[in-house]
Structure formats: structure tokens, C-alpha cells
Amino acid sequence: MSMEKTFYFTGGKTPPETFPTDALALISQKAIKKIGGAFAFYPRQHEYSSYSDLGYKGLREVVSLRYKRREGVALPIDNIVVTSGSMQAIELVGRALLKPGDIIITEELTYYGSLEFFRYLKLNVIGIPVDDKRGMEIDILEDTLKCFDRLNLKPKIIYTIPNHHNPTGAIMTEKRRKRLLDLAYSYNIPIFEDDCYGDIDFYKDRKPRSINTLDDEGNVLFVGSFSKILGPGIRLGYLYAKDNYLNTILSHRWDLGTSVLASIIVAEYLKEKMWDHLEKHIKVIKRKMDITLKALGEYAGEYTKCTPPRGGLFIWVKITQNIDMEKLSLYAERRNVKYDEGKLFHYRERELKALRLSYAHIPDEEIPIGIKRLSEAIREAII
Ligand SMILES: Cc1ncc(COP(=O)(O)O)c(C=O)c1O
The missing domain is CATH 3.90.1150.10 (Aspartate Aminotransferase, domain 1)
Structure with a gap:
């Protein structure tokens, strides 16, 4: 051979x-005509982005509905930021909330793109073992947090991929998600939930609710993507966070916004055809x-x-x-x-x-x- x-x-x-080539080609014309000359503005200078750095409103509405379908609750659209892939959301969080030497907790095995970025930021990454089926080993996380507490050290964030964990495919059980949240509350550490693969689910029975849905204290930063449901060349993702985090994160954004052209095409398509x-x-x-x-x-x-x-x-x-x-x-x-x-x-x-x-x-x-x-x-x- x-x-x-x-x-x-x-x-x-x-x-x-x-990849919905024909459908997107058709819809592009309609979508672009919808706002036409408004492309002459930077996103934050126009109503279509709510005069903010949050990004195209129509796409934030799609994010909110997508979340509602799975989780039963909608995400408030004013707390969603459209980003250039979810990797930019990870970058924004890292640059806004973390500095060299900070301790960050992750699964022992995790997405190498995030790991490389954490290394670039010179963070002190601490890995917690992960079970191939049930996700992060929370008993070990608890011991680790106790240990840091005794040493008077405080991890800055817990980064986790609870759904279809990359690379193992594990789904963190709901019990583990709740324990993770409780630990995060008691040690006052925000959780950074990466839901990149959340909707690529082969079975119809319900998965555990997302950590963000289980949280009622605004302690979770939630990141999602359009890369895995459409294609990574689209370069669209998003971040959801409560006001206090969001304002800090946005104050570290310098790129003048995510493509409204890509956003409107994807939004108009998914509004009708997502499911x-x-x-x-x-x-x-x-x-x-x-x-x-x-x-x-x-x-x-x-x-x-x-x-x-x-x-x-x-x-x-x-x-x-x-x-x-x-x-x-x-x-x-x-x-x-x-x-x-x-x-x-x-x-x-x-x-x-x-x-x-x-x-x-x-x-x-x-x-x-x-x-x-x-x-x-x-x-x-x-x-
Ligand atoms: C867990 C995880 N998060 C984030 C990303 C970044 O994806 P994107 O920037 O295309 O949304 C990836 C890419 O493979 C990933 O596996």
C-alpha cells in the first residue's frame, strides 16, 4: 500500500x-443586508453590540437560547461576551485575573492549548487526577486545598472541563460538581468552566447540569464555543460571567471586538437551524x-x-x-x-x-x- x-x-x-456550506452561503446575503452600512462602525460604536464590547447582540441571544435548551435557564445576554473562539475567552480571563506565580488548579490532564497559555503566563499549575468516567477526583482536590490553606496559599482559580473532558472524555458527575462548588465557596476561589464540547453529546438522556447552572453565588466563569458545533475556522466563542468579573475582564480587552460579520451570519443561521x-x-x-x-x-x-x-x-x-x-x-x-x-x-x-x-x-x-x-x-x- x-x-x-x-x-x-x-x-x-x-x-x-x-459544515452547512450552502445554507450559510444563502443566509449570508440576507444577514449582511440586514445591517448593511452598519459595518462601517466598530462594534462598540453601534446599537447592534449594545454600544459595548460584548459583541453582536443576535449572537448573544443565540448563546442564551442554546444554554436554555440544555440547562433549562437562559443566560442573561448582557453578561455574555462574544469572543474570537473560546481560546480568546480563556486568554481574556487569564490576562485579567491571573499573574505570574499565581496558583491555578486544573485536572491533571487537560487541554494543551490552555496549559500552554497558563505556562506562558508563568502560572503555578497544580493538576488533580481525573477519573476517565467521573471527572476530577474531588477528594484529592479537597486535600490539596486544605494543604494550601495550611501553608497560607490561595489558588486563584479552578479551571475544569466537566463535559466530554479533553482528553479523557469524562463527564464529571453532578455530585462531584456540587462538591467542587462547595469547596470553591468555602475557599473563595472562582471556577472557570470550559464547556467547549458540552453540546456534542451522542445520547439523549440528560447529562449533569453545568457547574454554572448549579452555582447561585456568581462564582463561575463559563466559556463556550461555536468551533465544535460548526467548525473551528469560524472563530467564534463566548464567555459568561457575573458583572464583577465581567467588568474586570472587559477592561483587559484591546482588540476592538469580534467580527460582527461572522457573528451575524452564524446567528442568523443558528437562530433557525441550530437543533x-x-x-x-x-x-x-x-x-x-x-x-x-x-x-x-x-x-x-x-x-x-x-x-x-x-x-x-x-x-x-x-x-x-x-x-x-x-x-x-x-x-x-x-x-x-x-x-x-x-x-x-x-x-x-x-x-x-x-x-x-x-x-x-x-x-x-x-x-x-x-x-x-x-x-x-x-x-x-x-x-
Ligand atoms: C477544552 C477546549 N477549550 C477551548 C478550546 C479552544 O477552542 P476554540 O478557540 O476554537 O473555541 C479547545 C480546542 O480544541 C478545547 O479543546
């Missing part, structure tokens, strides 16, 4: 085939996840283990035998297969016998070929 083609099981990409689109989108992702899991079972079942995720875009694969991870990377490269190495997600970049596969952007028929090659590389790297 020709080895020329490279299989990229990397990055949190979406299926190109579910139909999501249903189709999720069905395709689930199908690809099934294909990936089946191929993994067939070709690498003897030496790998994974918890089938109930949503999100990743499969966290643990290698159950002794393996040389450096060699694996080399052997996979030789077979033109790329994956995200487990250590990238570890708060201290510890070498792990694990890797993260991203499959949603790969054509169905190519997935088994790529997984077969990866499995051969794993077999070869086993010691």
Missing part, C-alpha cells in the same frame, strides 16, 4: 461534510467514533484500552503493555500517522502510555486504514 497519504488523528476538528444542524452533526461524529472504536478493537484490542466516550471529538487510548512512546512516535511517523501524545495533556508533561485520537474530520473509509497503521506502530514499539 502506498504510504504517501498522511492520517492526521490530531486536533479538535469537525466533519467537513456537516436540526446539531442532530445531523452529532450523528456523523458518532458514526465516525463507532468506526474508530471498532477498528481499534480489531487491530489494537490486545494492547490498548479505552472508555467509549459519550460525546466530544476524542478517544483517549491507553496502552496496556510496556511501550517505548518515543519509538511509537517514530514508527507512526514512518507510517504517516499522526496522533496527539498523551504527555501533551499532562500538567507537567509527564510521559504517559496514552494517546488522544481525533477522528471526526477523517473520511469514514480512511479511519480503519489509519488505525491499522497506528496499531502496527504500537505493536512494533511494545518492549
Whole structure:
């Protein structure tokens, strides 16, 4: 077989085939005509952004409705800021609330984009172990907080991905979410809830409510994205926070706002089509996840283990035998297969016998070929 083609099981990409190209092309014309010459203004100079840095109102309304459908309560639109992807929201929070040397608590494994940014800010990142199914280990969090308290040290924020945790796919149980909130109240630490994958759920039964919904003291900063329900090239996300945090965060924003052009197109489309689109989108992702899991079972079942995720875009694969991870990377490269190495997600970049596969952007028929090659590389790297 020709080895020329490279299989990229990397990055949190979406299926190109579910991107609503035609619908967006049609709606763009209508959407742009709706506000026409108002594009001559900076967002904060116009009514369409409520004369503020919050961003296009129509998109904030969509965010609010999206939240209401899942959580049963709407988010107040004046506390939502539209951002350039959720990564900008993370950046804004980091720059506004954190400074070098500050302690930040995260899951021991977490999204490497956030981790890299926290390192860039020179934060002292403390990782709490995470259970593949039930999320952050709250008993260990409690011990850690007690320990810091005894030392007279106070973590500044707890960053968590409770839904479809990246990379493990865990869903933090509601009991753990409530305990996390109680701990955060008693130690007076805000929670930074990253809900990037919250709506990519393969099953209809209810997930636990978001930590933000369970919170009644305004102690949660909540970040969401349009990247994973439409496509990351859209670059739209948002942050929700209570006034006190929001005002501080906005005072650290210098980019003059998020594209109103992108916002209005997405808002007009999702206003009408969000749930139909999501249903189709999720069905395709689930199908690809099934294909990936089946191929993994067939070709690498003897030496790998994974918890089938109930949503999100990743499969966290643990290698159950002794393996040389450096060699694996080399052997996979030789077979033109790329994956995200487990250590990238570890708060201290510890070498792990694990890797993260991203499959949603790969054509169905190519997935088994790529997984077969990866499995051969794993077999070869086993010691
Ligand atoms: C957990 C998590 N948060 C945030 C992001 C940033 O996504 P975006 O800026 O495209 O919304 C990602 C991207 O993969 C992610 O996995």
C-alpha cells in the first residue's frame, strides 16, 4: 500500500461534510443586508453590540437560547461576551485575573492549548487526577486545598472541563460538581468552566447540569464555543460571567471586538437551524467514533484500552503493555500517522502510555486504514 497519504488523528476538528456550506452561503446575503452600512462602525460604536464590547447582540441571544435548551435557564445576554473562539475567552480571563506565580488548579490532564497559555503566563499549575468516567477526583482536590490553606496559599482559580473532558472524555458527575462548588465557596476561589464540547453529546438522556447552572453565588466563569458545533475556522466563542468579573475582564480587552460579520451570519443561521444542524452533526461524529472504536478493537484490542466516550471529538487510548512512546512516535511517523501524545495533556508533561485520537474530520473509509497503521506502530514499539 502506498504510504504517501498522511492520517492526521490530531486536533479538535469537525466533519467537513456537516459544515452547512450552502445554507450559510444563502443566509449570508440576507444577514449582511440586514445591517448593511452598519459595518462601517466598530462594534462598540453601534446599537447592534449594545454600544459595548460584548459583541453582536443576535449572537448573544443565540448563546442564551442554546444554554436554555440544555440547562433549562437562559443566560442573561448582557453578561455574555462574544469572543474570537473560546481560546480568546480563556486568554481574556487569564490576562485579567491571573499573574505570574499565581496558583491555578486544573485536572491533571487537560487541554494543551490552555496549559500552554497558563505556562506562558508563568502560572503555578497544580493538576488533580481525573477519573476517565467521573471527572476530577474531588477528594484529592479537597486535600490539596486544605494543604494550601495550611501553608497560607490561595489558588486563584479552578479551571475544569466537566463535559466530554479533553482528553479523557469524562463527564464529571453532578455530585462531584456540587462538591467542587462547595469547596470553591468555602475557599473563595472562582471556577472557570470550559464547556467547549458540552453540546456534542451522542445520547439523549440528560447529562449533569453545568457547574454554572448549579452555582447561585456568581462564582463561575463559563466559556463556550461555536468551533465544535460548526467548525473551528469560524472563530467564534463566548464567555459568561457575573458583572464583577465581567467588568474586570472587559477592561483587559484591546482588540476592538469580534467580527460582527461572522457573528451575524452564524446567528442568523443558528437562530433557525441550530437543533436540526446539531442532530445531523452529532450523528456523523458518532458514526465516525463507532468506526474508530471498532477498528481499534480489531487491530489494537490486545494492547490498548479505552472508555467509549459519550460525546466530544476524542478517544483517549491507553496502552496496556510496556511501550517505548518515543519509538511509537517514530514508527507512526514512518507510517504517516499522526496522533496527539498523551504527555501533551499532562500538567507537567509527564510521559504517559496514552494517546488522544481525533477522528471526526477523517473520511469514514480512511479511519480503519489509519488505525491499522497506528496499531502496527504500537505493536512494533511494545518492549
Ligand atoms: C477544552 C477546549 N477549550 C477551548 C478550546 C479552544 O477552542 P476554540 O478557540 O476554537 O473555541 C479547545 C480546542 O480544541 C478545547 O479543546
